Amino acid sequence: MGERRDVQVAATSPVLFIENLHKEYASEAGPVPVLKPMTLKFSRGEMVSLMGPSGSGKSTLLSLLGTLEKPSGGRIMLEGEAVSELAEGKLAEFRARRIGFVFQSFHLIPTMTALENVMLPMLGMRGVRRNEMRRRAEELLELVGMADRLKHLPHQLSGGQQQRVAVARALINRPALVLADEPTGNLDRASGLNVLRLMLRLKQTLNMTFIIATHDPEVAALSDRVIRIRDGEVEADQRRPVEGR
Numbered sequence: 001m002g003e004r005r006d007v008q009v010a011a012t013s014p015v016l017f018i019e020n021l022h023k024e025y026a027s028e029a030g031p032v033p034v035l036k037p038m039t040l041k042f043s044r045g046e047m048v049s050l051m052g053p054s055g056s057g058k059s060t061l062l063s064l065l066g067t068l069e070k071p072s073g074g075r076i077m078l079e080g081e082a083v084s085e086l087a088e089g090k091l092a093e094f095r096a097r098r099i100g101f102v103f104q105s106f107h108l109i110p111t112m113t114a115l116e117n118v119m120l121p122m123l124g125m126r127g128v129r130r131n132e133m134r135r136r137a138e139e140l141l142e143l144v145g146m147a148d149r150l151k152h153l154p155h156q157l158s159g160g161q162q163q164r165v166a167v168a169r170a171l172i173n174r175p176a177l178v179l180a181d182e183p184t185g186n187l188d189r190a191s192g193l194n195v196l197r198l199m200l201r202l203k204q205t206l207n208m209t210f211i212i213a214t215h216d217p218e219v220a221a222l223s224d225r226v227i228r229i230r231d232g233e234v235e236a237d238q239r240r241p242v243e244g245r
């Protein structure tokens with residue numbers, strides 16, 4: 001049985017593969033391990049919840065996956081490319097094209113409209129015309145239910161609406177991977193659920209992989225897979241049956 005499953009996994013090569021990925025921070029007492037060597041595969045179109053107590057290493061793992069921080073060792077393969085071997089100069093564009101980020105506190109630019117915020121990650125891209133950028137941003141804002149708020153500034157939007165704009169921004173370059181760090185953490189329950197259902201719908205429509213660090217059991221309940229980490233180690237990794245959702 002186990003062998004059979006391995007064969008299937010190999011046939012549908014993972015969008016993201018991490019191997020012995022680990023991170024230590026230096027301290028006076030010597031290196032402090034924050035993530036112990038971790039090996040995981042993520043499939044295309046999978047929505048994964050990353051759960052665990054505060055300080056267990058969820059944000060650290062997302063930062064490593066997002067190439068925002070360098071691992072102490074190990075390997076990250078995203079869509080067949082060895083991320084860890086990319087030169088610093090190539091990394092920014094790689095990140096902008098392949099990875100979308102959603103943060104707990106939205107991180108929208110306060111002086112830019114919803115439309116401008118969504119267009120922002122595309123501005124540095126070669127080979128995309130401004131008209132095309134605008135069209136894609138409008139399309140995404142429509143997809144997240146914000147078509148009638150294109151010209152609004154962040155402070156004119158509710159928290160839930162701001163997070164919808166942030167989700168649209170994360171998707172603008174059609175990344176393979178979307179990383180979200182406690183995306184519903186600053187929202188009331190109804191808005192949180194709304195944003196979550198939106199992400200679920202998007203990952204189905206766009207076949208992107210979502211990895212979401214969360215404390216929210218409702219996020220976990222809607223995910224395809226729940227990874228629990230504790231003290232920088234994977235404690236459990238469970239896939240949910242589809243009929244359970």
Ligand SMILES: Nc1ncnc2c1ncn2[C@@H]1O[C@H](COP(=O)(O)OP(=O)(O)O)[C@@H](O)[C@H]1O
Pocket residue numbers: 025034052053054055056057058059060061
């Ligand atoms: N830059 C840093 N320097 C030293 N220790 C850090 C740094 N960033 C995070 N840590 C430590 O790593 C551990 C995991 O943190 P974090 O990944 O933020 O956990 P979580 O997101 O699960 O709450 C914590 O003990 C934290 O104090």
Ligand SMILES: [Mg+2]
Pocket residue numbers: 058059060181213
């Ligand atoms: Mg965190």
